[in-house]
Amino acid sequence: MxxxxxxxxxxxxxxxxxxxxxxxxxxxxxxxxxxxxxxxxxxxxxxxxxxxxxxxxxxxxxxxxxxxxxxxxxxxxxxxxxxxxxxxxxxxxxxxxxxxxxxxxxxxxxxxxxxxxxxxxxxxxxxxxxxxxVIIATFQxxxxxxxxVEPVDGxxxxxxxxxxxxxxxxxxxxxxxxxxxxxxxxxxxxxxxxxxxxxxxxxxxxxxxxxxxxxxxxxxxxxxxxxxxxxxxxxxxxGIPPFLPSxxxxxxxxxxxxxxxxxxxxxxxxxxxxxxxxxxxxxxxxxxxxxxxxxxxxxxxxxxxxxxxxxxxxxxxxxxxxxxxxxxxxxxxxxxxxxxxxxxxxxxxxxxxxxxxxxxxxxxxxxxxxxxxxxxxxxxxxxxxxxxxxxxxxxxxxxxxxxxxxxxxxxxxxxxxxxxxxxxxxxxxxFIQNTISLTTTKKMEREHHGLGELSASVAVYDINGPLFFGSAQKAMKNIAAVSPDVRVVILEMSKVNIIDMSAMVAMESISQTLERNGIGLVVSGLQPRMLLTLRRAGLRRKTGKVEFSRTLADGVEKAKRLLRSLREHQAP
Known part of the structure; x- marks a missing residue:
């Protein structure tokens, strides 16, 4: 002031x-x-x-x-x-x-x-x-x-x-x-x-x-x-009264x-x-x-x-x-x-x-x-x-x-x-519509240099852009529909800069869906502040089911261990 x-x-x-x-x-x-x-x-x-x-x-x-x-x-x-x-x-x-x-x-x-x-x-x-x-000019x-002009209040x-x-x-x-x-x-x-x-x-x-x-x-x-x-x-x-405002x-x-x-x-x-x-x-x-x-x-x-x-x-x-x-x-x-x-x-x-x-x-x-x-x-x-x-x-x-x-x-x-x-x-x-178009989810090819030798049972999705109420469902809907031979899903999220409550709910829903189908989840590259937000919302590490990694390479290693754990758990 x-x-x-x-x-x-x-x-x-x-x-x-x-x-x-x-x-x-x-x-x-x-x-x-x-x-x-x-x-x-x-x-x-x-x-x-x-x-x-x-x-x-x-x-x-x-x-x-x-x-x-x-x-x-x-x-x-x-x-x-x-x-x-x-x-x-x-x-x-x-x-x-x-x-x-x-x-x-x-x-x-x-x-x-x-x-x-x-x-x-x-x-x-x-x-x-x-x-x-236009209005000012018309009324002049x-x-x-x-x-x-006759008085009109219309x-x-x-x-x-x-x-x-x-x-x-x-x-x-x-x-x-x-x-x-x-x-x-x-x-x-x-x-x-x-x-x-x-x-x-x-x-x-x-x-x-x-x-x-x-x-x-x-x-x-x-x-x-x-x-x-x-x-x-x-x-x-x-005209105008010759007095000061009082x-x-x-x-x-x-x-x-x-x-x-x-x-x-x-x-x-x-x-x-x-x-x-x-x-x-x-x-x-x-x-x-x-x-x-x-x-x-x-x-x-x-x-x-x-x-x-x-x-x-x-x-x-x-x-x-x-x-x-x-x-x-x-x-x-x-x-x-x-x-x-x-x-x-x-x-x-x-x-x-x-x-x-x-x-x-x-x-x-x-x-x-x-x-x-x-x-x-x-x-x-x-x-x-x-x-x-x-x-x-x-x-x-x-x-x-x-x-x-x-x-x-x-x-x-x-x-x-x-x-x-x-x-x-x-x-x-x-603006929301344009921002939604900026968010993409692509399945990474196995030839990607960061994946190394990766089993066909592991699917890697690269999520790029803000995740909020307008884009979260669009980004996540393809992940839920994985092929039957996939046993572990890696979400590469290093390029995600925003996560709101709708996105958190969507990720929690994806995690639960994958868990019900016996599919493991690895969340990779998420920034610490957003990772803390997810944990507060209830999406935490679960041994043999949900893992978090700082880098994609670390995520690939955790996915391999998770895959072995799932196979051992499913073996008679």
């Missing part, structure tokens, strides 16, 4: 490094300001909740996490999970489920599950992130074209149907503002300017919307100020019916599946970001500490109006490119957002909703990684392509949590 902060303090960064972090934090803050509002809006809540998340979670996670370079806050990946929660439980339910997810993430980190989450198969990751990108059509196809029915309500003003913002976002990177394109694009859209309304009264584009309203301590206004119990915030959600076991029970989904997605996204950041910066993160830090941040943020947060790949990459190397950069980014709330909230109200939609279009495009998606489809094994497409389809048409669960299950099944 707090390993990133501790590592930074021990390193004693120079004044030049501190200055680089401050500058990087300011640049990331400029990028994060519109993105935080956009992701909150896409999640179904007012934009200030995204800003509060960037402030509180950004500071807490940077201090308590395991990555010195990550920048955390609201992200695009969460929107597809959070929107259904808001629709069903309101903003209060969302914040409570976020705090519950934080507790789950701390448990995951304390249980050392960080390294396990890092090995999520690539097809699963690409599949659900591409699916999320409404604001990009200024559609008056799945993706029902949402698309509602959007299609609303096409006749499109407004020219919103479309033009959206296209202007999108054009700037696409063209600006080619100019190689150090000024973030997000800021210029949103600024251009806002100025155009304001100028258009002054030129023509009919040119009216929806803005943050016209879409969102607040009432704080008797003060009413449009402490408030999450369960006192309204649910879907407008009344406080309250705190009860039933509410916690109802929100638990959502909390699991938030925790799993947050863990995967954060650790994926950490791995990418390590590759770009040369730093090294602690995956379990990062999970604990993300958990602490997600517990604290809801008490200040923050929605679930995770490490953000785009903001982290910007931080690295700008020269940030310590948690100070993330803290400065959060302080920049805080100052923006105090100083420029009236100006933020002029940001058009179409500009926010255009911004999210670009986020969705970058998130989909179309080039990697197409390349995977072209060169990956058919089984991996199937997993990718299934994850994408389930994410879009059903649920992200289902997609990850099914994808991981399919990937695990394919």
């Amino acid at each position: 707090f390993s990133a902060f501790t590592q930074t303090v021990k390193a004693k960064p120079s004044l030049a490094a501190v200055q680089a972090d401050v500058l990087s934090g300011l640049i990331v803050g400029i990028v994060a300001l519109p993105l935080s509002m956009a992701f909150a809006i896409a999640s179904g809540v007012a934009p200030q909740h995204g800003l509060y998340t960037a402030i509180v979670a950004g500071i807490v996670i940077s201090l308590s996490g395991g990555s010195v370079i990550n920048v955390s806050g609201p992200t695009a990946a969460f929107t597809v999970v959070l929107l259904p929660i808001v629709q069903k439980f309101g903003v209060g339910g969302l914040l409570v489920s976020g705090a519950m997810a934080g507790i789950i993430m701390i448990i995951m980190g304390a249980a050392k599950l960080g390294s396990l989450i890092e090995v999520v198969p690539y097809p699963v990751t690409v599949g659900f992130t591409s699916g999320i990108a 059509i409404k604001d990009f074209f200024g559609l008056n 799945h993706y196809l029902e949402q698309v149907g509602a959007i299609m029915r609303a096409v006749p309500t499109a407004t020219l003003a919103d479309f033009l503002i959206g296209m202007l913002t999108l054009t700037v976002l696409l063209v600006w990177p080619r100019l190689r300017s150090k000024v973030p394109g997000h800021l210029i694009a949103v600024l251009a859209g806002s100025v155009a919307a304001w100028a258009g309304s002054k030129i023509s009264p009919d040119f009216v584009a929806a803005t943050i100020g016209s879409r969102f309203h607040y009432e704080v301590n008797g003060v009413n206004g449009g 402490l408030n119990w999450p369960w006192n915030l309204p649910g879907a019916d407008g009344t406080p959600v309250g705190l009860s076991w039933k509410m916690l029970h109802d929100l638990f599946p959502s909390a699991i989904a938030i925790a799993v997605l947050g863990a995967i996204t954060s650790l994926l970001c950490s791995v990418i950041a390590d590759g770009l910066s040369g730093c090294k993160h602690d995956s379990n500490d990062e999970l604990i830090g993300q958990g602490i941040g997600n517990i604290v943020a809801p008490f200040f109006g923050g929605i679930p947060a995770t490490a953000a790949i785009a903001r982290t990459a910007t931080n690295i490119k700008a020269g940030g190397r310590t948690p100070l950069a993330a803290i400065v980014h959060s302080l920049f957002v805080l100052l923006a709330i105090l100083l420029i909230t009236p100006l933020l109200s002029y940001i058009p909703m179409a500009s926010m939609a255009a911004l999210l279009f670009i986020v969705a495009w970058n998130m989909s990684e179309v080039k990697h998606f197409i390349r995977t489809i072209r060169i990956a094994p058919r089984s991996d392509v199937a997993v990718l497409l299934i994850c994408l389809s389930l994410t879009v048409f059903f649920d992200m949590a289902i997609a990850v669960g099914v994808g991981m299950s399919l990937a695990a099944i394919l």
Whole structure:
């Protein structure tokens, strides 16, 4: 816990490094300001909740996490999970489920599950992130074209149907503002300017919307100020309240019916599946970001500490109006490119957002909703990684392509949590299937140099590969069906590196079957730790029936003695 902060303090960064972090934090803050509002809006809540998340979670996670370079806050990946929660439980339910997810993430980190989450198969990751990108882009059509879409709580196809029915309500003003913002976002990177394109694009859209309304009264584009309203301590206004995030119990915030959600076991029970989904997605996204950041910066993160830090941040943020947060790949990459190397950069980014709330909230109200939609279009495009998606489809094994497409389809048409669960299950099944194919059992020919002169009554089987629940039966089934003239079986197991309980049971069954048929068994070359495991399971040396040897040559000698003993025992 707090390993990133501790590592930074021990390193004693120079004044030049501190200055680089401050500058990087300011640049990331400029990028994060519109993105935080956009992701909150896409999640179904007012934009200030995204800003509060960037402030509180950004500071807490940077201090308590395991990555010195990550920048955390609201992200695009969460929107597809959070929107259904808001629709069903309101903003209060969302914040409570976020705090519950934080507790789950701390448990995951304390249980050392960080390294396990890092090995999520690539097809699963690409599949659900591409699916999320499709959903994000689809749901921005409404604001990009200024559609008056009827409220629908159904799945993706029902949402698309509602959007299609609303096409006749499109407004020219919103479309033009959206296209202007999108054009700037696409063209600006080619100019190689150090000024973030997000800021210029949103600024251009806002100025155009304001100028258009002054030129023509009919040119009216929806803005943050016209879409969102607040009432704080008797003060009413449009857009974002110009107040700092304040402490408030999450369960006192309204649910879907407008009344406080309250705190009860039933509410916690109802929100638990959502909390699991938030925790799993947050863990995967954060650790994926950490791995990418390590590759770009040369730093090294602690995956379990990062999970604990993300958990602490997600517990604290809801008490200040923050929605679930995770490490953000785009903001982290910007931080690295700008020269940030310590948690100070993330803290400065959060302080920049805080100052923006105090100083420029009236100006933020002029940001058009179409500009926010255009911004999210670009986020969705970058998130989909179309080039990697197409390349995977072209060169990956058919089984991996199937997993990718299934994850994408389930994410879009059903649920992200289902997609990850099914994808991981399919990937695990394919892994087991591939691992089973690595385990072979071959009967060794008598001409083998290690066998010497061996009687035809002795059969030698070479077992190569891991023996576990998937491969044990396959490896052992041929051994049980030995020819009638065989009196001793040697199992050459020097190349076996894994034995699980299923394999132990299978070997015990083989031993008993051979013993009933009067056939001796010699287990040769098994590693000491696995040999000890077999003995604990009950498979021990039995004089005249079961023997163990360290080498094949020693096993051949023991087989000869065992064969003589069996013949003497069977002689009249």
